Amino acid sequence: MxxxxxxxxxxxxxxxxxxxxxxxxxxxxxIEVTHYDISSPKIPEGFDGYKILQISDYHADSVPGLIEEIEHESPDIIVSTGDLVHDTGSYTPGVHLCKHLIDIAPVYAVTGNHDLWRSDYDEFERELTEVGVKTLHDERVILKRNESEISLSGIDDPFALNSVKIAENIENSLAKLPRYNGYDILLFHRANLFDRLKYRGFNLILAGHMHGGQFRIPKGRGVVAPKSSWGSKSSMFFPKYFAGHYHAPHTDMIVNRGIGNPMLLPRLFNRPEITVITLKHKKEI
CATH class of the missing domain: 1.20.5 (Single alpha-helices involved in coiled-coils or other helix-helix interfaces)
Structure with missing residues (x-):
């Protein structure tokens, strides 16, 4: 006994x-730093080793060590793929973050749904512009290095309450981007809409929005999609695209799990993430 x-x-x-x-x-x-190497014959030799650091879904959160981790990576450019701030509360933390980032590398951004839901979004973007951030609204910039060039495109978040309007908003945005013959990178907030973009001529798409599925089960599968993605006919549970590297013919997508947490529920087995993408010139055989 x-x-x-x-x-x-x-x-x-x-x-x-x-x-x-x-x-x-x-x-x-x-913070977890995830590295990806992207190889393609379309990447010019002059951009071999070019390092893009991606953040997403910061939501004006407090993240100890974030600046130090980014600085340690020594990126060539920094990109934010939406929701730099939340739709409520102060946007000042997002501006302060970008003040630090712009001292590390040029910063490019696109809008997310929470950014655009703010009544003071125009004021927020004006302050971002003043510190040196370039926000891409359905437009393209040409990046140059070692006498070579690639394209960096960005389109606005297409938020709407139904999938038809979302599709229409995406088409309107894409219509403003003329075809580019070289290597073309797209910044876009909503990873769950990859199927609408993967055959549109972009070589690499950098996205966020999915928060890694909020909860992750063994093998890293994301469990819950953000509510704002349900109108696009995306699954509420176990979303198809939630984090990591996805492939389609001629197109790769990197999905950042995000940094902040706007939800009441905690992130579970889902650490805040910085993604670092290194471009590699691949010689044609």
Missing amino acids: KGQIIVKKLLKTAALTGGILFAVKGLDNR
Whole structure:
């Protein structure tokens, strides 16, 4: 009998310890840096080794060590793929972040749904412009390096309450971008709409919005999609595109899990993420 009591106590202790370790691991909020190499014959030799650092879904949050991690990567450019701020509260943290980022590398951004939902969005963007951020509204800039060039395009968030209007908004944005013959990168907020963009001539799409699925189960599968994506006929649970590297013929997409957390529910097994994309010139065989 005494032995059984000891065994029960040991089992309870082991279960309690396991639960604590599970919670600590699951709620780990340290920044994670994920690196991707993207190779293509269309990437000019002059851009071999070109490093793009992507942040997304900052939501004007407080993230210790973020600037130091970004600075350590020494990127050639920094891009923000939407929701730099939340639709409520002050936008000042987003401006302060960009003041630091612009000292590290040129910064390019596109809008996310929470950005555009703000009644003071125009004022916010004006302050971003004043610190040196270039926000791409259905437009393209040409990046030059070592006598070579590539294109960086960006389109606005297409938010609407139904999928037909969302599709129409995307088409209107794309119509403003003439075809580019060289290597073309697109900044776009909504990773869940990759199927609408993967055959549109972009070589690389950098996106966010999905928050990594908020909760991640073993093997990293995201569980929950943001509510604002449901109108585009995306699945509420286990979304198709939630984080990581996706492939289509002639097009890659990198989905950043985001940095901030605007939800009441915590991120679980889903650390805040910075993604670093290094372009590689691939010789044609």
